[in-house]
Amino acid sequence: MDATHRPLVVPPRLGLYAEEKRLFRLMQVMLEGLMIHKPEDPIGFLIELLMLDNDDTPRILLLGPPASGKTTLAMWLSKHLSVPWLSQETLLASDWSSLTASAQEFQARKEEIPEDLWAQLLEERLKLPDCLHNGWILEGFPETRDQARSLQAAAIIPRHVVVLYAPDTVLIERNLGKRVDPHTKEVYHTTFDWPPDKALQARLVPTEGSGEMGTARRLLAYHRNYYGTLQSYGSTMKLINADQPCADVLAQVLRHVEAPPPSHAPVSLRILLCGPPGAGKTLQAALLAQKYGIVNVCCGQMIKEEVADGSKLGELMKPYLDNGWPVADNMVLRMLSQRLNQWECHVRGWVLHGFPRDEDQARAMLLADIRPNRVFFLSISADIAVQRLSYRRVDPITGERFHLLLRPASQREVHERLRQHPRDTEEAVRLRVERHQRLSGGLEAFFQGVAPTALLNADQDPQTVFEYIESYLVQPPTISAGP
Template structure:
């Protein structure tokens, strides 16, 4: 955070500039916790990177110039000159949120400098969850959105909300939604683009499920500029998906959801209130599975590399796998199976 002359940026004619930024409170905490091994010069931190060796701990000392007062003074000095620096670089700089694991920051920096098309927008998670019906996409999306405070973008839910809002667009797609017929791609994309273009999606990121369902939709999504940086395929056997869906039911009085095997209704009275959603009939589930399998291979090839996750296990175990791939850099190998 030393002094910088904005004029030098113009003079040197740099082609790519990466700005690592974080909230002031984070910067202060990081600086105050620094400790230096006076023998090796290695830098440690009392919170994030404390050595396990007692011998090393005894060699650590607090470096000069990192008191809270001195740190705040240096941050303020940086903030004063940063606007001039950014103006000098015009649109050639890229801001990356440094308030995250260092390995992910490094991955984003490398991804930016190696990419042909650069964006001045800060890095945001853009995740797509694919999977057959019954694979748990909705649950995983909710867990991811809650953990990382990103936007949960459900295609089906967006279409239902549009119908409920009784807008002109909602009235147009209402016959399709009510008859459970596929909404034309151009209308679905219009709905998705409107949601993904909002500020919260642009700044916080998003996790999408229910779309795209085929390569044609994936291409339209890409052409519109909405490009995922993590694509997961949640894999479950057909018989497991059928068991999950065809045996679930909803209490029409309370709205509580039950399952004949995993979560039976607590009494015969409650069971009497329960109904199975028509879309979960054997025939409809089989049809949905056939549609998924007819498109999955092409989608995998389109999004290569993708990450396959065994979703035929405890949902929180599945989430742990997905989370590890969200936090860590994307492996270079194609079609990673977990």
């Protein structure tokens, strides 16, 4: 930023830097912390928050009815994510806090532990280093709306709330066969997960309240309080059917909790279309630019315009164009950098096609700060490329384009004067496709470490291809500094 000129203009590169470093997300987290905790020393609080660097750590609530598999799932998640596993039982298992004795007294008198005491106990536990730095998984709590409100009042806000569900008949059948290892606390089942070890079988014991009537009473209490909890976490809850194999349930939960958090940060589309000649890159770029208002950047067209304008860069490019040689990479990158680093492209976004053609050009493009956040590879066979390009014709009088198979001229006199571009002969098209396949072999693997990539079959209706591209655009981009 140049402070010597007025008005001050923010360089477009700063927007790309803010997106790569997730500055918007960082500011959002800091503001949320100030609003939730209301610290007396805001600056000191923010410094401590930044030093923790725990914005991406898991904070998961795992809820569900009895026998839905919460304990087993929490144990697996804890091992997989390397985070502490918390539950009402683990919070009361030892005298790690002065509040534990108070809670144990309520439990000894068979009285219900107050919601505020649970919240204070959990708040102290979450302030320990393992939870601060690694995150946490809280299983089976809160069970009521009052408990959920107590957690919210104590500023215990989960990132993900996973709720398991299954028919009551299935849950009762599961609970009747549930057995627990008193040494390891691992859960087994007489039908679905019976251990082969005879010694382990001998020491397994039924869980408390695993009878049919006890399970029915617990299910009734759960259903009575479920909707109160739903009102507290309705917008962030993920419902998962527990009436399926445990491995499938775990995979769905992991997919949910490992997904990047939603962000309201403004992100401009920076789309790169790659593919052989005839794949439809120009058409798809035009459709994207028309629908989303992004800047359509065709590398080949820009080179022709630069030469036609007679600029200094165009004069350097003209000999290459006149002799049919590829324009030098440094000239192309200079031209693209000037265009894509303009304020319009940073605000509206862009779609680029025609460059890069090989891995060396792709690396040079990243070094020039041209970084796409979506990359699409349109794939067609050489025969389809020949069919699409070798049948193209142009009317030399009107300049209108036709295709002998897909869009023939309606009038005979127009058809008779149509001409074929020398580049569209079958031999020329096959040479271009062969050159593309030879040079672009490493592009897909290269861009996989830079941005989300997708390989699309372009041998179908253009509107279908466009719909596939749109389905990938709604996914949040992966921010990467590149290889």
